[in-house]
Amino acid sequence: MSNENMTTPDPNTESGSRVESQTSPRPGSEVVDSDELNRPKTSETVVSSRDLDVFYGDTQALQGIDIEIPKKQVTAMIGPSGCGKSTFLRCINRMNDLIDSCRIEGELKFEAKNVYDSDVDPVALRRRIGMVFQSPNPFPKTIYENVAYGLKIQGKTENMDQKVEDALKSAALWDEVKDRLDESGLDLSGGQQQRLCIARAIAVDPEVILMDEPASALDPVATSQVEDLISDLAEEYTVVIVTHNMQQAARISDKTAVFLTGGELVEFDDTQKVFENPESQRVEDYITGKFG
Numbered sequence: 286m287s288n289e290n291m292t293t294p295d296p297n298t299e300s301g302s303r304v305e306s307q308t309s310p311r312p313g314s315e316v317v318d319s320d321e322l323n324r325p326k327t328s329e330t331v332v333s334s335r336d337l338d339v340f341y342g343d344t345q346a347l348q349g350i351d352i353e354i355p356k357k358q359v360t361a362m363i364g365p366s367g368c369g370k371s372t373f374l375r376c377i378n379r380m381n382d383l384i385d386s387c388r389i390e391g392e393l394k395f396e397a398k399n400v401y402d403s404d405v406d407p408v409a410l411r412r413r414i415g416m417v418f419q420s421p422n423p424f425p426k427t428i429y430e431n432v433a434y435g436l437k438i439q440g441k442t443e444n445m446d447q448k449v450e451d452a453l454k455s456a457a458l459w460d461e462v463k464d465r466l467d468e469s470g471l472d473l474s475g476g477q478q479q480r481l482c483i484a485r486a487i488a489v490d491p492e493v494i495l496m497d498e499p500a501s502a503l504d505p506v507a508t509s510q511v512e513d514l515i516s517d518l519a520e521e522y523t524v525v526i527v528t529h530n531m532q533q534a535a536r537i538s539d540k541t542a543v544f545l546t547g548g549e550l551v552e553f554d555d556t557q558k559v560f561e562n563p564e565s566q567r568v569e570d571y572i573t574g575k576f577g
């Protein structure tokens with residue numbers, strides 16, 4: 286993904302939000318454990334926060350968030366509308382810097398470094414922590430140029446064709462577009478456009494990919510393709526995904542963080558544990574659809 290895109294919030298991340306209605310069976314019935322996802326468990330933490338508070342003006346959006354996000358796994362953030370999921374996601378690569386009223390207290394580390402230290406360059410940070418938004422937002426350029434753009438910005442132009450091909454293959458899009466690389470990215474279907482945006486994000490070889498409801502604008506077939514892709518991506522990258530869809534969190538994530546109203550992180554654990562045997566009654570009530 287280009288730096289421009291990574292630093293430009295898509296307005297759609299802030300709008301059109303909805304909580305998917307609960308359907309039977311309970312989301313936990315679809316939990317797939319990490320072994321089935323073919324991901325070895327790692328205890329290495331890549332992103333962590335300690336006592337993180339976030340305010341928009343006088344309104345507190347997140348309260349005292351402590352979390353340790355493991356490397357090369359999928360971590361899902363779920364919870365009712367307005368509980369602060371997107372706010373937390375945007376803290377990780379400092380997208381909230383773009384919001385004047387936003388103030389952050391506490392610690393948020395990427396690897397060993399507090400990302401809010403004064404010597405951290407947010408643009409450089411966003412090269413290592415890419416982002417994919419709710420609505421696919423390809424540039425009005427060719428498919429090839431969409432993927433090559435970030436590489437060009439970074440001056441990584443050697444073996445460009447191969448890098449573009451590799452990114453499109455990693456995004457499970459190559460076979461569908463290899464004969465039309467010179468066509469506009471905007472001519473692709475919605476699901477293809479979202480995979481193109483994922484290819485754009487991974488072309489610059491980030492370590493973490495943040496995804497804010499990446500499938501919510503897609504039809505069921507495209508959603509399923511993107512879900513499969515997210516699972517595959519975790520072999521190479523750390524993925525943090527915000528989703529309103531609890532079944533989706535249960536299907537594709539290793540870890541689940543449940544935020545509840547008031548900006549509290551109420552539970553964070555293995556996805557299977559959260560959906561099948563949560564510690565908190567409030568989480569149990571939320572995932573069984575008693576509120577939210």
Ligand SMILES: Nc1ncnc2c1ncn2[C@@H]1O[C@H](COP(=O)(O)OP(=O)(O)OP(=O)(O)O)[C@@H](O)[C@H]1O
Binds near residue numbers: 346365367371384529
């Ligand atoms: N730019 C902003 N300015 C002021 N308040 C904001 C801003 N963005 C979010 N908020 C407020 O912060 C709180 C958390 O919002 P956030 O978007 O992080 O929640 P969310 O859980 O992602 O919600 P949703 O699921 O509806 O997308 C909400 O009360 C919201 O109104």
